[in-house]
Amino acid sequence: xxxxxxxxxxxxxxxxxxxxxxxxxxxxxxxxxxxxxxxxxxxxxxxxxxxxxxxxxxxxxxxxxxxxxxxxxxxxxxxxxxxxxxxxxxxxxxxxxxxxxxxxxxxxxxxxxxxxxxxxxxxxxxxxxxxxxxxxxxxxxxxxxxxxxxxxxxxxxxxxxxxxxxxxxxxxxxxxxxxxxxxxxxxxxxxxxxxxxxxxxxxxxxxxxxxxxxxxxxxxxxxxxxxxxxxxxxxxxxxxxxxxxxxxxxxxxxxxxxxxxxxxxxxxxxxxxxxxxxxxxxxxxxxxxxxxxxxxxxxxxxxxxxxxxx
Amino acid sequence: xxxxxxxxxxxxxxxxxxxxxxxxxxxxxxxxxxxxxxxxxxxxxxxxxxxxxxxxxxxxxxxxxxxxxxxxxxxxxxxxxxxxxxxxxxxxxxxxxxxxxxxxxxxxxxxxxxxxxxxxxxxxxxxxxxxxxxxxxxxxxxxxxxxxxxxxxxxxxxxxxxxxxxxxxxxxxxxxxxxxxxxxxxxxxxxxxxxxxxxxxxxxxxxxxxxxxxxxxxxxxxxxxxxxxxxxxxxxxxxxxxxxxxxxxxxxxxxxxxxxxxxxxxxxxxxxxxxxxxxxxxxxxxxxxxxxxxxxxxxxxxxxxxxxxxxxxxxxxxxxxxxxxxxxxxxxxxxxxxxxxxxxxxxxxxxxxxxxxxxxxxxxxxxxxxxxxxxxxxxxxxxxxxxxxxxxxxxxxxxxxxxxxxxxxxxxxxxxxx
Numbered sequence: 259x260x261x262x263x264x265x266x267x268x269x270x271x272x273x274x275x276x277x278x279x280x281x282x283x284x285x286x287x288x289x290x291x292x293x294x295x296x297x298x299x300x301x302x303x304x305x306x307x308x309x310x311x312x313x314x315x316x317x318x319x320x321x322x323x324x325x326x327x328x329x330x331x332x333x334x335x336x337x338x339x340x341x342x343x344x345x346x347x348x349x350x351x352x353x354x355x356x357x358x359x360x361x362x363x364x365x366x367x368x369x370x371x372x373x374x375x376x377x378x379x380x381x382x383x384x385x386x387x388x389x390x391x392x393x394x395x396x397x398x399x400x401x402x403x404x405x406x407x408x409x410x411x412x413x414x415x416x417x418x419x420x421x422x423x424x425x426x427x428x429x430x431x432x433x434x435x436x437x438x439x440x441x442x443x444x445x446x447x448x449x450x451x452x453x454x455x456x457x458x459x460x461x462x463x464x465x466x467x468x469x470x471x472x473x474x475x476x477x478x479x480x481x482x483x484x485x486x487x488x489x490x491x492x493x494x495x496x497x498x499x500x501x502x503x504x505x506x507x508x509x510x511x512x513x514x515x516x517x518x519x520x521x522x523x524x525x526x527x528x529x530x531x532x533x534x535x536x537x538x539x540x541x542x543x544x545x546x547x548x549x550x551x552x553x554x555x556x557x558x559x560x561x562x563x564x565x566x567x568x
Numbered sequence: 569x570x571x572x573x574x575x576x577x578x579x580x581x582x583x584x585x586x587x588x589x590x591x592x593x594x595x596x597x598x599x600x601x602x603x604x605x606x607x608x609x610x611x612x613x614x615x616x617x618x619x620x621x622x623x624x625x626x627x628x629x630x631x632x633x634x635x636x637x638x639x640x641x642x643x644x645x646x647x648x649x650x651x652x653x654x655x656x657x658x659x660x661x662x663x664x665x666x667x668x669x670x671x672x673x674x675x676x677x678x679x680x681x682x683x684x685x686x687x688x689x690x691x692x693x694x695x696x697x698x699x700x701x702x703x704x705x706x707x708x709x710x711x712x713x714x715x716x717x718x719x720x721x722x723x724x725x726x727x728x729x730x731x732x733x734x735x736x737x738x739x740x741x742x743x744x745x746x747x748x749x750x751x752x753x754x755x756x757x758x759x760x761x762x763x764x765x766x767x768x769x770x771x772x773x774x775x776x777x778x779x780x781x782x783x784x785x786x787x788x789x790x791x792x793x794x795x796x797x798x799x800x801x802x803x804x805x806x807x808x809x810x811x812x813x814x815x816x817x818x819x820x821x822x823x824x825x826x827x828x829x830x831x832x833x834x835x836x837x838x839x840x841x842x843x844x845x846x847x848x849x850x851x852x853x854x855x856x857x858x859x860x861x862x863x864x865x866x867x868x869x870x871x872x873x874x875x876x877x878x879x880x881x882x883x884x885x886x887x888x889x890x891x892x893x894x895x896x897x898x899x900x901x902x903x904x905x906x907x908x909x910x911x912x913x914x915x916x917x918x919x920x921x922x923x924x925x926x927x928x929x930x931x932x933x934x935x936x937x938x939x940x941x942x943x944x945x946x947x948x949x950x951x952x953x954x955x956x957x958x959x960x961x962x963x964x965x966x967x968x969x970x971x972x973x974x975x976x977x978x979x980x981x982x983x984x985x986x
Contacts, residue, residue, distance in 0.1 A: 318788050335792065343789040349782030366790035407786075 269294045269329055269418050269449035270315055276323030277310050285310050286473040287324070292451050292466070297444050299460040299467035300453040303559050307473040308453040309346050312422050315451075316343060329418055337418070339368035342411035346422040346453075348404050352396035356382060356406045359395055363410030374413055381409040385435060401432045408436065412443060419443050421452035425459055437463060457552040469555060471562035477554075484554040490522040491547050494531075497540025506533040522546060611894075628660040628747055630709050631678045631690040633667045638695060638720055645719035649712075659712045660688055667692065675701050679739060686746050689713050691734070695721050698734045705747070710736050752839045753900040753927035756850055757920045760857050761893040765886070767808050767858060797954040801862050808858060812851075839927040849926040849935055856942040857919035860949050861889065864916075867953030888916065896920030903928040912938065915945040 270292035277285040285307040292298040302308045314321045317334030329337040350359050360381065361374030369377075382391050385405055395403055404427055412419060421440075425433050440450050440463055454460055460467055461481055469477040469484070477484055495517035496503060503518075504511065507530060511520035523530070531541065590596060634642055646662045653659065668674050671692040678687040679701065688706030691713040693699045698717050702710035714734040721732055787796045839846035865885050871877075895917045899908035903925065912921040912934075922938040 316789050318785065338790055341789075343786070345782075345785040345789065347782045347785060349784065349786055351783060363786065363790075366787065410786075 267294055268292060268327070269296075270298075270327070270451060272311075272315060272324060272326035274324035275311060275314055275321050275326060277307070277314060277319070278322050279310075284473050285314065285321075288468075288470060288473070288475045289478070290315070290468055290475070291478075292449060294449050295444065295447060296465040297440060297450045297463050298452075299464035300451065300470060301455065301457070301460055301467055301555060302453070302470035303455055306470045306559075308470055309422055311470065312420055312451070312453060316341065316420060339414070340417040342367070342414065342416035342419040344408055344411045344419075344421045344424055346426075348407050348427075350395045350403055350407055350410075352394065354395055355392050356387065356395065356398065357391045359406055360410040360413050363407070364413040367414040367416070369414040377413050378409065381413060382406070385409060385439070401428050404428060405432060405435070408439065412439070412448075415446070415448075417448055419448050419450045419452075421450070423454060424452055425454060425456055433459070457550070457555055461551040469558050471559045474562070476558045476562050481551055484551055484558075485548050487554055488521075488549040488557055491549055492520055492522050492527050493543075493545045493547070494518045494520070494527075494534075494541070495543035496534065497542045498538060500539075502537065503534070503539050506530065506537055506539070517543065628686045628688045628709075629663050630660050630706075630713055631663045631665065631675065631687050632713060632716065633665050633671050633674055633690065633692040634695065634720075636666055639664050639666075641723040642716060642720040645716055645723055649716060649719055659709055662716070672699070675699075676739070679703060691717060696732055698732065700734050700736050701739050702736060703739065707736070707738070710734075748838050749840050749928050750901065752846070753903075753924035754897065756839075756846075756853075756923035756927050757893065757896045757900055759850070760854050760920050760923055761889065761896075763808060763812065763854060764857050764861050765889050766811070767804055767862065770804050770807070793957060794954040797863075797866060797957045798950065801859065801866060801950070804862065805855070805858060808854075812854070840930040841926045841932065842930075845932070846926055850923055852935075852939055853919040853923040853926075853942075856939065856946060859946045860916065860919065860942065863946070863949035863953035864888075867949075867956035870957040892917040892920055896924055900924035900928065913941075915942065918942050918945075 268291050270290060272288060272290040275285055275288040275290075276283065288307070288311055290298075290300070290311070300308050300311065310319070313319045315326055315328060315334065317328070317338075325332075326334070328334040329340050331337040334341075351362075354362065357375055357378040360378035361369075361371050364374035364377070365371050379388075379391055382388055387402060387405060390398060390402060390406075395406065398406065408421070408424065411421070419440075424436055424440075428436060437459065440452070443450055450463075452463075464481055466478070466480055467484065468475050477487070493516070494507075499517075504513075507518055508520045508523055511518045527544075527546065531544070535541065632642055642664055643662075650658060665674070675690040675692040678690045687703070689700055689702040689709040689712075691698050691700045695717045698714070700710045700713050714732065714736070717732040717734060784796070787793075791799075841849065868885065895911045895914070897920075899905070899911040899917075899921050902908060908921065908925075911917045912925060914921075918938060919942055922935060922942075925934060925938075
């Protein structure tokens with residue numbers, strides 16, 4: 259995707275968002291551009307400002323600075339009926355039945371209750387919760403209740419789905435269901451914006467992502483762009499491993515029980531391999547890998563933390 | 569035995585936490601001073617109730633239609649008998665008149681006075697066998713007239729042996745009495761007080777529900793918080809209407825199943841503006857009191873972040889309500905006083921006092937003005953309450969609110985950060 263995207267092609271755009279709480283700046287000039295139809299991740303460590311950013315984008319709280327548009331509306335509330343939202347702190351009325359809870363959430367977004375109830379049954383059955391249609395929320399497990407709330411955020415078939423830490427508290431089976439649901443929403447044509455600090459989900463799902471740390475946006479791009487920020491890593495297993503081998507490897511090489519790991523130097527690994535073969539260490543195994551999003555995240559966030567500390 | 573010190577230590581740890589959590593809160597000060605408030609407002613309420621009773625008694629009378637020759641003896645007997653009653657329990661003023669050609673008609677006519685000259689009981693006929701007519705609430709006064717007839721006869725040494733055997737007859741009035749108006753005023757004030765007391769608890773409780781189930785962010789993301797606030801207020805108002813309708817229907821049927829003399833007593837209670845208009849005004853003032861206090865309480869309830877704080881908040885809320893009740897009640901006993909005008913003007917007590925006004929006074933224009941005035945305060949209360957609600961419900965930090973925050977431009981909201 260090109261760097262310059264027309265505003266009309268963006269589901270969400272924000273420029274220079276600022277938010278202060280009690281004199282402390284928790285969001286500091288964040289820019290976000292979420293293309294329509296994309297799955298967009300907002301990544302960051304705990305306390306990075308992800309939730310505050312999402313709340314500002316949705317108009318739940320007002321920014322102290324900056325501008326934002328949501329589905330083409332300068333006032334996020336004007337787009338309310340086209341938005342689905344799952345907050346970080348899950349909340350449902352315990353005495354409501356699952357079907358009613360979903361229909362209620364749809365009704366808040368302009369869907370009539372009758373249609374809401376019908377869709378709720380379909381959604382619950384599709385999510386494997388057909389048995390819980392008339393079960394009260396208080397009788398559902400935490401994970402099931404969370405799934406019900408998620409279904410409540412999509413029952414009105416929103417154009418934009420905003421999920422704040424949607425995977426937290428879910429077991430692996432439900433995490434997989436949620437991933438499938440997010441992909442299904444994207445396939446339906448919706449834009450999905452979600453925050454997480456679990457890289458595996460972002461890596462599997464996101465078309466684009468932003469990494470926020472210390473209230474600032476530290477990275478914006480695709481998963482590949484993020485991974486590309488780090489050099490490739492080589493894993494080398496010698497035929498003969500003795501004390502002198504380190505002299506022929508790059509300075510950052512580290513030994514583990516399987517062999518040696520190091521960043522691929524600018525000129526490639528060929529020179530180092532020639533030296534190793536020349537010195538009689540041989541090559542029992544060699545693999546070159548692109549670092550994962552996890553490594554890129556740790557690098558970006560770690561750098562940000564270092565900057566803040568300074 | 570080594571377990572005992574451990575358990576004691578653990579117990580003290582919990583006790584310390586609970587003590588600190590309770591005492592180091594601003595609302596604890598209110599809790600500490602609660603007996604002062606309770607006694608103070610209890611006194612106000614008591615004074616109000618007393619003024620209603622005294623105000624009612626001051627304008628009622630008992631009538632004795634007796635021959636001129638017995639009038640002096642009756643006056644003297646009345647003066648003597650009254651000494652056995654305490655000031656609060658004194659019978660109404662005695663009016664002695666001379667019989668005309670038809671003393672029965674004369675006695676009945678005394679009950680048709682309507683407003684200021686309320687007759688509770690009237691005696692006519694020979695004192696040895698008098699007939700005593702009494703209104704719905706005048707049975708005790710009729711008995712007093714019976715005793716008075718007896719005492720009058722005993723003042724004549726020649727007739728000392730003769731005992732009076734009165735016949736007591738209950739009669740129904742065409743219009744409510746002045747004291748009936750005051751009783752209607754009391755019922756109106758108490759009714760609105762009771763209903764709002766009942767519902768204020770719900771208003772505060774609903775906030776705790778939102779706190780604990782965390783639905784509020786879902787609501788806040790979908791609809792403006794002002795709409796959430798007003799929706800809650802309306803929802804509770806709906807349940808209040810149901811409550812009122814249920815009890816109003818039940819109470820309205822009571823007259824039909826009571827014995828005649830009790831039914832006559834109820835018949836004497838009535839508002840000055842007339843029953844249909846009174847119902848309308850009662851409902852309007854109840855709505856105003858509910859919306860006004862509901863907005864205040866909902867806004868205040870949103871500031872509590874724990875059930876403990878909520879419990880503490882309930883106290884000042886109840887105190888405010890009792891205060892308004894006491895003020896309005898004291899005003900309803902003296903509808904023409906300057907104090908009553910002040911209570912009618914003060915926004916929080918105005919709905920109570922104006923409901924009492926409708927019971928005491930037939931003029932309607934003050935109600936139009938009062939409803940307009942109260943509507944203005946309802947708008948102010950809802951606006952301020954909604955802002956306090958917005959700050960209170962969505963904050964997870966200090967939650968401190970000040971005048972600037974409530975009335976200033978809505979901008980920053982304390983909210984959890986992640």
